[in-house]
Amino acid sequence: MHDAVRHSARAILRDAVLAAGLSAALALGANAIRSNGLPLVATTEYEVLVPCPEALGDVEGMSPGDPLLAADGTIVIDAGSAEEYAAWHLPGARSVPFDWLEPSPLEREVVRELLRARPQRIVLYGDGDDPDSGATFAGLIAGQGLRNVFFVSGGRAALQAAGGAR
């Protein structure tokens, strides 16, 4: 009985190898005669664009007049450029310019530093556009496992309109 099973398994394996060989011959033959055949060995990299999901966490918007902005344990981050920060910023805010094109190294550095300070909450404000750089930056920071990350709805302009002082 075992011999029969072994014989049968060997025959199945042999047939599968033959079928795979036949398939390869058919494939190469068909590729050789078709007008849009592929080179057998690709020499240039394929340009593939695969969107990798960003690690975005849940963040809440905060109104520009929210008292938590000035509360103890709050770290406020200005996500605007250095020039924007120099022109106006909320008192006590740190400047961490947000780079839309390559935010990752910067955000990791910021998170490390923030964790050392053991804050209760982090509030970011950006350009207030759609999408808002402050909200996006906040999402990226929250995506690294931090809770209590907020952004100021409306960004810098809303804060200025609400009467934030330099």
Added chain:
Amino acid sequence: MSTRFVDWPGHAWLALAARLYLGVVFLLACIHKIAYPATFALDVATYDFLPLVLVNLFALVLPFVELVASAMLIVGFRARAGALLVALMMAAFMIALGVALSRGLDMSCGCFASQGAESDPISWLTVLRDVAWLALSVLVACCDRGLLGLDGIWKRRDALA
């Protein structure tokens, strides 16, 4: 697997249903890939699983393996070998899918036709589907008795001779 379990007559009919189902599935799967090899090669490259030198060769040969295996299953010619080929392909697809998912790639499956990641995204459900097809191919490889197929016709003819 005990012989009594494999020899249960119901398995032959289950294997027949599985054989025809897998045959049709793989026939449908290979059509677009054979018609548009460059598109399928791009799908293969997107998985970022094979070295560049193997991408085109794999993209050319795999659809024909699917075609030959599906023909073997549908007409019942060396159907168990066809099922073995399907099982090997399923195992390979599951590994490639698992790697892509674990790397967080948000991409199209490329299993039947090249579609966007929005309409045909890979997910763990895709892996589960491949597990089901792997199980069916193992059933055919173990239990096919050639019902309604060339294997059965030749077996009966040899028995009469």
